């Protein structure tokens with residue numbers, strides 16, 4: 001009788017252990033699938049604290065973009081220049097004599113105050129909850145979608161920094177004459193593939209560049225035999241359109257308010273504006289990808305979406321690491 005009781009007890013112990021293990025594993029499974037682990041970015045970050053945040057951003061931004069279509073480009077570049085310097089932490093929005101804005105690399109950065117306007121609207125519904133850096137990511141995401149680009153889901157939960165330093169901006173932001181090798185090194189460090197790096201440059205489907213930044217495209221000779229017809233066109237355009245201070249601008253592609261694959265069509269036909277745009281269409285590492293995106297807009301949108309996620313997630317402050325600023329242009 002005794003061995004039978006012992007065996008039964010053992011079986012029960014095994015069954016109970018299994019049930020305990022199953023319930024623990026089950027819990028872990030639920031935790032990871034809802035991805036609300038504290039201290040990390042998540043799609044549901046404001047689900048309970050500010051469920052309306054995405055619609056408030058969209059509602060506030062829509063009239064701004066309708067009245068000034070060029071602000072889509074400005075917001076996307078603003079996001080890149082923030083994320084490129086100590087991660088997406090709204091460091092570029094801080095005002096001070098030595099802040100990132102005093103770096104020459106941030107020449108022509110605009111629409112910083114737009115993020116402050118949206119922040120006020122968000123705070124009137126959910127005070128002190130949503131970071132300026134998350135609002136900037138959402139605004140850039142909306143700017144892409146509203147100009148005809150992919151409709152992307154973005155991770156949230158970034159915190160804002162308390163520091164902004166112009167020397168760091170000088171060192172981290174790419175120069176206007178950056179080439180393919182350096183561009184690839186910048187973005188592969190952010191975890192992007194070569195395809196994704198070429199796709200994130202597709203942001204130049206929006207907006208303009210100032211003549212001062214495209215000088216080396218036409219400074220070889222005024223009416224030189226070395227120059228392509230496109231470079232001659234640029235030289236004429238900048239000479240006539242611009243004052244001596246080079247305040248004139250040229251479109252980054254033919255459709256500057258439309259987020260489409262025109263940028264790749266232009267660059268693959270020798271009409272890339274900046275050095276990087278032009279070089280990407282001839283460098284063997286990137287040229288086939290430029291061609292692929294020129295042929296297929298869906299491929300561009302797919303790779304851009306993956307790249308945008310990486311650009312906006314790398315090196316961010318989360319949890320107790322940063323703050324939620326009260327005003328986007330000043331530390332609390």
Ligand code: HEM
Nearest residue numbers: 073074076077080108174176178183203207208209210213
């Ligand atoms: C190596 C990489 C890059 C270089 C060298 C570069 C360089 C530049 C330069 C020189 C301008 C013209 C600024 C002016 O004269 O007003 C510009 C404009 C722009 N860039 Fe980039 N860029 C790079 C990557 C990016 C990325 C990753 C994004 C977005 C995620 C981006 C978005 C934009 C946009 C939207 C504009 C137009 C801004 C406007 O019209 O207000 N760029 N870029």
Ligand SMILES: [Ca+2]
Nearest residue numbers: 082085087091
């Ligand atoms: Ca930053």
Ligand SMILES: [Ca+2]
Nearest residue numbers: 205255258260
């Ligand atoms: Ca375009």
